[in-house]
Amino acid sequence: VDLVQKALNNDRLAIAKLLTLAESQDAGFLHASSILFQHSGKGFRIGITGAPGTGKSTLTAKLALAFRALDKTVAIIAVDPSSPFSGGALLGDRIRMRELSGDKGIFIRSMASRGALGGIARTTADAAMVFDAAGFDIILIETVGAGQSEVEIAALVHTVLVVESPGLGDEIQAIKAGILEIADILVINKADLPGVLRTENALMSAFHTSKKHAFRHHSDVETTGSHAPVKEDEGWQVPILRTIALSNEGLIPVREAILSHQTYLLENGYWSEKEKQRLRFEFEEHLRELFFQHWQQMHSEAEQADLMRQLYERKISPQHLALKQVESE
Amino acid sequence: VDLVQKALNNDRLAIAKLLTLAESQDAGFLHASSILFQHSGKGFRIGITGAPGTGKSTLTAKLALAFRALDKTVAIIAVDPSSPFSGGALLGDRIRMRELSGDKGIFIRSMASRGALGGIARTTADAAMVFDAAGFDIILIETVGAGQSEVEIAALVHTVLVVESPGLGDEIQAIKAGILEIADILVINKADLPGVLRTENALMSAFHTSKKHAFRHHSDVETTGSHAPVKEDEGWQVPILRTIALSNEGLIPVREAILSHQTYLLENGYWSEKEKQRLRFEFEEHLRELFFQHWQQMHSEAEQADLMRQLYERKISPQHLALKQVESE
Numbered sequence: 223v224d225l226v227q228k229a230l231n232n233d234r235l236a237i238a239k240l241l242t243l244a245e246s247q248d249a250g251f252l253h254a255s256s257i258l259f260q261h262s263g264k265g266f267r268i269g270i271t272g273a274p275g276t277g278k279s280t281l282t283a284k285l286a287l288a289f290r291a292l293d294k295t296v297a298i299i300a301v302d303p304s305s306p307f308s309g310g311a312l313l314g315d316r317i318r319m320r321e322l323s324g325d326k327g328i329f330i331r332s333m334a335s336r337g338a339l340g341g342i343a344r345t346t347a348d349a350a351m352v353f354d355a356a357g358f359d360i361i362l363i364e365t366v367g368a369g370q371s372e373v374e375i376a377a378l379v380h381t382v383l384v385v386e387s388p389g390l391g392d393e394i395q396a397i398k399a400g401i402l403e404i405a406d407i408l409v410i411n412k413a414d415l416p417g418v419l420r421t422e423n424a425l426m427s428a429f430h431t432s433k434k435h436a437f438r439h440h441s442d443v444e445t446t447g448s449h450a451p452v453k454e455d456e457g458w459q460v461p462i463l464r465t466i467a468l469s470n471e472g473l474i475p476v477r478e479a480i481l482s483h484q485t486y487l488l489e490n491g492y493w494s495e496k497e498k499q500r501l502r503f504e505f506e507e508h509l510r511e512l513f514f515q516h517w518q519q520m521h522s523e524a525e526q527a528d529l530m531r532q533l534y535e536r537k538i539s540p541q542h543l544a545l546k547q548v549e550s551e
Numbered sequence: 552v553d554l555v556q557k558a559l560n561n562d563r564l565a566i567a568k569l570l571t572l573a574e575s576q577d578a579g580f581l582h583a584s585s586i587l588f589q590h591s592g593k594g595f596r597i598g599i600t601g602a603p604g605t606g607k608s609t610l611t612a613k614l615a616l617a618f619r620a621l622d623k624t625v626a627i628i629a630v631d632p633s634s635p636f637s638g639g640a641l642l643g644d645r646i647r648m649r650e651l652s653g654d655k656g657i658f659i660r661s662m663a664s665r666g667a668l669g670g671i672a673r674t675t676a677d678a679a680m681v682f683d684a685a686g687f688d689i690i691l692i693e694t695v696g697a698g699q700s701e702v703e704i705a706a707l708v709h710t711v712l713v714v715e716s717p718g719l720g721d722e723i724q725a726i727k728a729g730i731l732e733i734a735d736i737l738v739i740n741k742a743d744l745p746g747v748l749r750t751e752n753a754l755m756s757a758f759h760t761s762k763k764h765a766f767r768h769h770s771d772v773e774t775t776g777s778h779a780p781v782k783e784d785e786g787w788q789v790p791i792l793r794t795i796a797l798s799n800e801g802l803i804p805v806r807e808a809i810l811s812h813q814t815y816l817l818e819n820g821y822w823s824e825k826e827k828q829r830l831r832f833e834f835e836e837h838l839r840e841l842f843f844q845h846w847q848q849m850h851s852e853a854e855q856a857d858l859m860r861q862l863y864e865r866k867i868s869p870q871h872l873a874l875k876q877v878e879s880e
Binding site: 251252255256258259260262263273275347348497498501502504505506507508509510511512513514516517529530533534536538539540541542543544545547548551 | 585863
């Protein structure tokens, strides 16, 4: 409680402690979250995603500096789903740290996915809430790779930056990995590498094709749950921008595009719509997990072992066993 | 039921229909799954993962042909989490199809992640069960990117191939994306590209560092759930192999390494241990989802809207609202 009060006053040590509680989904965090939640809702959440090797981390660090130049405070959450074992935080973070450390207006945190399957979205959302409540203006969420985690990150932020770079294998792969549909802004980093024009053209055409797809399938998506994207596509033209983050080129236009997107969201009512979708998404993630934990607590190890034995002996399928458990609650 | 019987007799149309039911998590599939499950458990499940641009799809196709040369039947599940909108299946698949089509011993299926967050693992597991029950000897599961989905795929297969390629950005990124810990076999594809030795060395050293990490953190991982990896690391030396899949170079050694790993698992009792972990994982995934669906059914749209309103007005946090729902069950 004292911890929460300190964090609300931007005490760095208190923030760090709360982030650790959030990451471990400690019971103490549940308590803190009630107060933190009431003070959150003002931070601008920006997701930065793309394949390994595109220079995402460098771009994220430089963007943080660009926002600092406008006197905005910046939190960086590096989601590192790399490994359930290593606990994340490798060399890249240390490199970034060196450049950004010493600035009180910046806070960097690496999150590891650990062994907790399905838990990244939940812990990331909670970390973002801590930063939001502590008063950070900008919350950059950097995430690795092209996978399901991107879709989840998109559900947690206001604006999605997708980072590409020239010559990352053949174009088919780039499109296939296609996180393009979630992009609000496309950045081609390492724009000094050969093939930048080819990448730009490939992205341009892939992007337009996929956006059409997005419209065609909207009704499908809605039937699968409450995660349908805000239908704001009509009014926002996704910019494709070139940067060389390492030598500070092209960063101001990216920053301005991000701020334009914020204005766009605010002026058209999409900001609060996204907020609502995000809160519902967070609620549902917690609900799934808590139901599961509740089930575990209600069944002794011996009971669970007995159920598993039925499974291993192929007397009942995983689907049916799960259904029986839910029905007997 | 008739459909299931046909699928068990390797009727391709019946298999395709069941896969569609599995993908949409149709109620009809739940029924079919009981019988399918009893006939599954013989297929050798192999996960193939790595960043976009490493040539994974080509490698997968060529490996399928290499297994066909041993007269084994092969199913390919291409998990394509690219987009919740596009429904997957882009150019890459068509290219593969052309080379493999016409062979009755091969079946290719693309899975899209659609809007269903957290659903990839479940639908992939169900698709694998269909192929397994239908009698396919080898089930190749190809998955894009470096993210959480990899960890989930690792939970679903016997053997994990991690594909890298030379020059994919700086080494730091490659390590950071580090799905190395889940690798049973490492493949450096596109080995004719410059920098292959550098990549090999970087992987070698990164690999040894991370394996040490894996041991150090084992106890941590176990506390987070029942997804702790089988501790088989002591006995298996992870091979690092070079291929140029496009021109058929180095594929036989990869195939043989996969078969060696299978022998290793079988001889040391790890095969059935992995099987048990997988079934428990599948059960838990279904349990989470079914509890959530049950909650949705128990609450009318009006009730849900009312709860969401409390959330949007910040009267209660997502965590607390979820907890209250679970407690009131």
